Amino acid sequence: xxxxxxxxxxxxxxxxxxxxxxxxxxxxxxxxxxxxxxxxxxxxxxxxxxxxxxxxxxxxxxxxxxxxxxxxxxxxxxxxxxxxxxxxxxxxxxxxxxxxxxxxxxxxxxxxxxxxxxxxxxxxxxxxxxxxxxxxxxxxxxxxxxxxxxxxxxxxxxxxxxxxxxxxxxxxxxxxxxxxxxxxxxxxxxxxxxxxxxxxxxxxxxxxxxxxxxxxxxxxxxxxxxxxxxxxxxxxxxxxxxxxxxxxxxxxxxxxxxxxxxxxxxxxxxxxxxxxxxxxxxxxxxxxxxxxxxxxxxxxxxxxxxxxxxxxxxxxxxxxxxxxxxxxxxxxxxxxxxxxxxxxxxxxxxxxxxxxxxxxxxxxxxxxxxxxxxxxxxxxxxxxxxxxxxx
Numbered sequence: 120x121x122x123x124x125x126x127x128x129x130x131x132x133x134x135x136x137x138x139x140x141x142x143x144x145x146x147x148x149x150x151x152x153x154x155x156x157x158x159x160x161x162x163x164x165x166x167x168x169x170x171x172x173x174x175x176x177x178x179x180x181x182x183x184x185x186x187x188x189x190x191x192x193x194x195x196x197x198x199x200x201x202x203x204x205x206x207x208x209x210x211x212x213x214x215x216x217x218x219x220x221x222x223x224x225x226x227x228x229x230x231x232x233x234x235x236x237x238x239x240x241x242x243x244x245x246x247x248x249x250x251x252x253x254x255x256x257x258x259x260x261x262x263x264x265x266x267x268x269x270x271x272x273x274x275x276x277x278x279x280x281x282x283x284x285x286x287x288x289x290x291x292x293x294x295x296x297x298x299x300x301x302x303x304x305x306x307x308x309x310x311x312x313x314x315x316x317x318x319x320x321x322x323x324x325x326x327x328x329x330x331x332x333x334x335x336x337x338x339x340x341x342x343x344x345x346x347x348x349x350x351x352x353x354x355x356x357x358x359x360x361x362x363x364x365x366x367x368x369x370x371x372x373x374x375x376x377x378x379x380x381x382x383x384x385x386x387x388x389x390x391x392x393x394x395x396x397x398x399x400x401x402x403x404x405x406x407x408x409x410x411x412x413x414x415x416x417x418x419x420x421x422x423x424x425x426x427x428x429x430x431x432x433x434x435x436x437x438x439x440x441x442x443x444x445x446x447x448x449x450x451x452x453x454x455x456x457x458x459x460x461x462x463x464x465x466x467x468x469x470x471x472x473x474x475x476x477x478x479x480x481x482x483x484x485x486x487x488x489x490x491x492x493x494x495x496x497x498x499x500x501x502x503x504x505x506x507x508x509x510x
Contacts, residue, residue, distance in 0.1 A: 120153070136467075139405060143170035146488060146495050149453045157499050158472045161488045164338045164448065167365035167410055168419075169488035175368045178409035182402050187249040192220065192398040199404035206411055207376060210347060212356045214378035219385070220399035224337035224363025225253025227373035229299070230385075230393045231359045232257050232275075234377065235298030235331045237392055238384045243277045244279050245292055245299045245330075250283075250363075251477060252300065252305035252335055261300050264307070289324045296330040298359070301351040306338045307477035310444030311450070318353040322347055331358040331381070337373070342414045342489050344446035345423035352445075368410035371404050419489040429493060430485065433500035436507045449485040451503075456480030464505050471502040 121137045146169055147155045158170070168175065171432070179485040182199060192389060204218040221227050232244060246261040253259065258266055258274035268274060281288035283305055292299055299321065305311040325332045334357035339349035346352055350360075353467060356379065356485040362372060363373035384394030397403075414420065423446040430449055431442060453459045459475050466473050476482040483503075487496075 138467075139461065145169045145171075146491050151479075154470060156467065156470050156472050157495060157497050157502075159189060159485050159487045160472050160474045161365075161486055162369065163364070163474065163484075164343060164486045165364045165367070166369045166488050167341050167343070167367050168413055170369065171492040172368060172410075172413070172490070173410045174413055175370075175406050178405040180404055182405035185227060187400075187402055188397060188400055192395045194235045197399070197401050199401045199403070199408055200399040203404045203411065205372075205407040206408060206415075210411070210415060211360070211376065212351075214358075214380075215360055215376045216379050217382040218374050218376045219382065219393065220404065221373040221375070221395050222397055222400075223371055223394075224361065225255040225258040225336075225373070226395065226398070227337070227363050227375045227426070228252045228261070228335065229257035231254055231300070231333045231361045231375045232261065232298065232373065234359060234385055235333060238381050239297045239329065239331060241295060241297035241330075242280065243293075243295045243297055244294055245279050247283045247301055247305070248280050248297075249308035249311075249478060250280075250300075250302055250335075252302070252306060253337075258447070265369070267478075281421060283311060284317050286317065286320055289321060291361040292321075292324050292328055292330055293394055296325075296326050296328060298331040298333050299325055300333040300335060302335045302338070303353070304445060307479070309476050309479040309482045310448055310450040311485065312443070313353060318350065318355050318442055322355045322357075326359070333357060333361060335361045337361060337363040337364075338486075339445075339448055341411065341419040342423065343486070344450050345420055345427075347414070347420070349445070362370040366410065367403055370403050370406045373398075411504075414489070417471045423489065426491065426493065426496060429496050430500065431495065434503065435480040436504060438507045440510075443457075443482065444485075445501060447487055447491070450479070450482035451485060452475055452482050453507075454481055459483050462503070465506040465509070466502055469502045469505065471499050473503070 141149045141151045151153050248263040250263040252262050336348045340362045360376040443450040463473050474484040
């Protein structure tokens, strides 16, 4: 299988691991080598409830026996897509009332950008240096790392970048700005947090000039920080909320939310302002509904602070420079990209799946499922510490 993987399946890098997967369950991935591997990555924050959670699997099976795709998005009323949109509306603060279901986080970003332009009638988008929003042309255009963009130019025009947590840059948001897009916690840059009421000041500036605030919660959403969405820690509500990854608990999904007044602008002048064939797919919606319901009812979010504290207590070593992030979204700085890649490889050899940050390879990613146990945290951290002690 590994031979065919490299021969027939397009690769994203020239050094993919090619690890052969047999099955995955709970906090573990089982390889065809007969070993099990504790997963501290959760599919890059996607497997909110771990692998093959029984409630998600049952929801998928139940829906599959009824019907799969029946019509393009937005034409027919289908039970599970309606249910997930209703539950999202009930569990998010006003004015987030209406959800547009799409296929991925990147599509949610593209839809959010279009919505901001359509509603305001403006053309300028402001994003942030070192931000990451996805790899479609629109999402890449508002991502803030030139190395990952330069070979694909020209990208969207009229996109400007300001510095995260720099209040002086807020003056660059003007009456020409349609929307400001920001990761609540900067992901690829090393899980950087907003500081000193920065988000409140950003929101105030957007309101002052009539720009819409778009928050990208694709990584921190669905309980990863101890709140359903990370913005709830900071006393603001975005005009548009982009979500994905952990929303589906392991299936491909994305969505963007807004007020009814703003969202309705996509339905006319022109009609079909955004259209997607498989967005709102009933199978995916069933999995998303089961995921959100379990996150809300299980008490898992109440355990996040304790689990973060345990990670920080255990991961103490002279080679660890610092640990960024919040909740179960942590980035461990090991000083250099080369050493971090080496540590990740050795951890895998010892039965632990860890990864690195996209832009800041010196940071080791830790984003396990919310269901991870305290004992599993100790098991994985001991492996990391054993590797750090080897040199």
